Amino acid sequence: MKTVTNEISKACSVIPGKMALPNQYFAGRVGSRFIISLRDSKKILGVKCPKCKTVYVPPMECCQKDMTKIDENWVELGDTGVLVNYTVVNYRDAHLPRKTPYILGMIQMDGAEATLVHLVEGVDPQNVKIGMRVKVVFAGKTTNTILDIDHFEPIEE
């Protein structure tokens, strides 16, 4: 999208638009329990497939591998994990949650197989390393989303 300024624009009508459609999303029963636990108890819950033993966080209603219903098989996870992948976001845009550059990581929580995508702070993007131990820093204010975890930061060992 560009501002139209050249000669041809004099004969053309271009109007700006902005879609704003207020709506609401339901997190689902499983998602709600996860979010409410995060918000009210600062506890991170996952669900474990009794068949293949995979632990999902964020939780899922069914195991992605074998379609087993797993929504009643909750496990409580700790607040630590390992950074298994990351990117450094270096572009600017209105939908981004932080001033760039910032680190978007994939964290394998201790005791879980599935990884959680989240922000990693407290380390310079040039020094971030796969395999780093990280821990949760909870947010001061709730948003009723995964951002009730404000970010992850390295564990000093």
Next chain:
Amino acid sequence: MKRVAICAAAQHEIKSNIWHKRFQDMLMDLLEDVQGQTGFTFGDNGVKNVLTCSDDFFDARTISDNAINDVVGAGNYRGEQKMAQEGLNGIGYAMACILSGHDDVIYFAGHCKESSSASRNQISNMAYDPFYCRCLGLDYLSAAGLQARAYMEKAAVTEEQLAKVVVRARQWASRNEYANEKTQLHPGDVMYSSVLCDPIRTLHAYPVSDGAVALLLASEEKAYEYTDQPIWITGFGNCMDGYDLGTRDLASSNALKKAANQAYKMAGIKQPKKSVNLVEVMDCYAYQQPMWIEGLGLCDEREGGRFIDEYGPAKYNVNLSGGMLAGRPLMIGGLYGAAEAFLQLKGQANEHQASDVNCAVIQSTTGGAGQHQTVVVLER
């Protein structure tokens, strides 16, 4: 088995900002082009059913196909379906319409103007759920950044190899009349371009692009009414990976392998390395070219980098159009690939024509980090 042919293809010139032309006008040009090539008409003896491909968010209106029914011939009491996936999937849908006996001719048109939106990354951010990913700013670019690191580490793909991919894409684009970005580059331009989403650099990413593509597809019985040289759709497959990035093996293109195997099986191709001699992959980011080549089985796993170094792109005529890296819009990047392969198989690709091609494979993807994968095989 009955066969389905592509009888004609029309491509709109791709540019980064076609603000002065409505997508309806772009589609009208293509309709006239395909009718000029084939003489097809709408009605009982011609096209009774139309297929379109567009995206509600890029068009900033819901049921985006409603706005184009008149310029695709569907506005006068004809059937119309919209493919709300990357356009290459429409070829599979059109095949199903024809092979089922429901139709014998399908007109298929897709469009996407990325430049209409302030940011395509904002649009792909909306593809993610609001609780776990959207609020983190995840979009197709950052998802690709995560995949790029995972894949490059697994396959030991280097910055030098990615620079070769981009430099070559621009070289071929300069010969393609429809391609968008034709500025020539040196490897150093790519390797030292600014970091966009580490390890993706600015010149590793496809430019914002506007375009439209149309095809006429027909049954074997009907195809020769429209062309002397039909190009046969011999294989089609698609496959979906998980939605949640955290449950996927981002370093492997497992969904693509399954989609490719389906397509090869349907086409009777047992050894793609020996049979395929033209490839169009949807490489939105440079790392995706070797990764998708691995997924298509044209080199072994973890050998994508070596494929680049050892003249694999030349041997298999990979992206002689310039591909996505020279600019194609999301939603129809693969459809442009099909139109390009159609021209190549007919020997009508002019300055970027390959010699002796008879079996082309086209790959496309939708969703973050190659979540959904589609493969089509076209043969002379």
